[in-house]
Amino acid sequence: MGLMIKIIEIHGREILDSRGNPTVEVEVTAQTETTGKKTTGRESVPSGASTGRFEAIELRDGQERYFGLGVQRVVDHINTKIRKELLGMNVLEQVQIDRKLVELDGTDNKGNLGANALLGVSLACARCAAAALDMPLYRYLGGPNAKKWPMPMMNVINGGAHAKNYLDFQEFMIVPVGAxxxxxxxxxxxxxxxxxxxxxxxxxKLTAVGDEGGFAPDFSNAGEVFACLQRAVEEAGYKVGSDVAFAMDAAASELYSEEDGMYHFPGEAQTHAEVDVNLRRPDTQGGAYTSDAHVKTQETTEKKEILRSAQEMISLYEELTTEYPLISIEDGLDEDDWEGWQELTKRMKEQVMLVGDDLFVTNVKRIRCGMDLKVANAVLIKVNQIGTLTEAMDAIELAQKNGYKAIISHRSGETEDSFIADLAVAVNAGWIKTGAPCRGERTAKYNQLLRISETL
Structure with a gap:
């Protein structure tokens, strides 16, 4: 019989995340049977703003308190139903704990107890187990083969759902590939x-920051953003391409309309209306990628509505990749446009990482479906999209065994918790997204990776 470290207490509470909204924090305490030593692990749960339709359900209280965003009901689930079922279990048995959590919820989307309830407990158990064994978390999760530091993909320009500006695409990242x-x-x-x-x-231009620490100025299109990033890289003394590459999260599901099957660019249209520029292809200063887009003049206003089809989106990405060292495009098309994703993958898989976030939602079933249809070549991993550590690690393993990259990611609503830094090293992911090198909830992950890197 192996070492028994029995769970003796589970306690959930409501705390605030980086956006000032309530989220869940969980403490799990376990006692080593042979020595009587007690250990506590504490974890908190992030929350997304741009969420995929197929993500596990994040439960909120509704009603007036905290504008309906409270999580007291979730905390109650943790302190009653979940606590009752898990007390006495061996905290080292992560798979069994997570299986029990999934069974206790009883739904495919974690809609009964809430993915935020399950995840808080799941991660806290792992943290507690590592502490009980006096092991670094990344070593406990990954074993002796955990040895690779992840390349940071730093979101330095925010748009879309992460900022209140005209920029339609959601994230623009710098990747220090030459480090x-x-x-x-x-x-x-x-x-x-x-x-x-x-x-x-x-x-x-505005230098206020968005949800993930990136600046949120008004650019009219992606070309202008990348041109600006190129200047920043060069003025910092680095070479674009060899030292620093670029990445983007299009978050295309946020732009897609089921009514007409088109991608809508309201911010781009607004900037065109305001500056009254001619539609043109990009030049070296960064132009407006609208020459191959549908431009519709509305009768009620002079503002022109800019629409793109899936084919036009792909052509846009090809132009951007030709013009700039763009190595990763996340959620380039809608989460349900499998046919479009097939075409995107066929045309661009050799040049860039085509990352599925809303497309895959860290769900093994959707990842397998994508592999069968030969779409994308990378999977974004967000632990709160699926609800337990075991399910997230299953998704990572499936991706890596099938030649897909795995990118460990934060959410726009974060806490000071640094679990994903250890997870990225534990699974040798090679890539991590955790925002700009700014704001405590982002630098907490980067600083933890600095500590870990000293031991690798």
């Missing part, structure tokens, strides 16, 4: 971030 160590990668990213701020200030 030889994680400290070097972080330093490069931070330096470029500050040069970017100076450039924006010089041009009179």
């Amino acid at each position: 030889e160590s994680f400290p070097d990668a972080l330093r490069m990213g931070a330096e470029i971030y500050h040069f970017l701020k100076k450039i924006l200030q010089k041009e009179g």
Whole structure:
């Protein structure tokens, strides 16, 4: 019989996340049978703003308290139903714990107890187990083969659902691909971030930050953003392409309309209406990618509505990839446009990482479906999309065994918790998205990776 470290207490509470909204924090306490030693692990649950339709359900209380966003009902589930079932279990048996949680919920989408309830308990159990064994969390999760630091994909320009500006695409990232160590990668990213701020200030653009720490200025299109990032990289003393590459999260499901099957770009249309520019292809300064888009003049206003088909979206990405060192495109098309994704993958899989986020939602069933249809070549991993650590690690394993990249990701609503930093190292993911090198809930992950890198 193996070592028994029995769960003796589970306690959930309501705390605030980085957006000032309620979220769940869980403490799990376990006692080692042979020594009587007690250990506690604490974890908190993030929350997304741009969420996929197929994600596990995040339960909220509704009604007036916290504008309906309270999680007291979820906390009650943790402190009653879940606590009752898990007390006495061995905290080292992560798979059995997570299986029990899934069975206790009894739904495919975690809609009974809430994915936020299940995940808080699941992660806290892992944290508690690692502490009980006096092991770093990444080593407990990954074993002796956990040895690879992840390349940071730093979101330095925010748009879409993450910022109240005209930029329709959601995230624009710098990736310090030329770094030889994680400290070097972080330093490069931070330096470029500050040069970017100076450039924006010089041009009179807004330098307030969005949900993930990136700046949220008004650019009219992606070409303008990448041109600005290119300037920041060069002014920081690095070479575009060899030292630093770019990535983007299109969050195309947020732009897609089922009514007409088109992708709508209201911000791009607004900036065109305001500056009254001619539609043109991009030049070296970054132009407006609208020459191959549908442009519809509305009778009630002079503002032109800019629409793109799936084919036009793919053509846009091809142009951007030709013009700039763009190595990763996340959610390039709608989460249900499997046919479009097939065409996107066929045309671009050799040039860039085509990352499924809303497409896959860290769900093994949807990832398998995507593999069967030969769509995408990378999977974004967000633990709260699926609800338990075991299910998230199953998704990572499936991706890696089938030649898909796995990118560990934060959410726009985060906490000071650093679990995903350890997870990225534990599974040798090679890539992590955790925002700009700014704001405590983002730097908590980066600083943990600095600590871990000293031991690798």
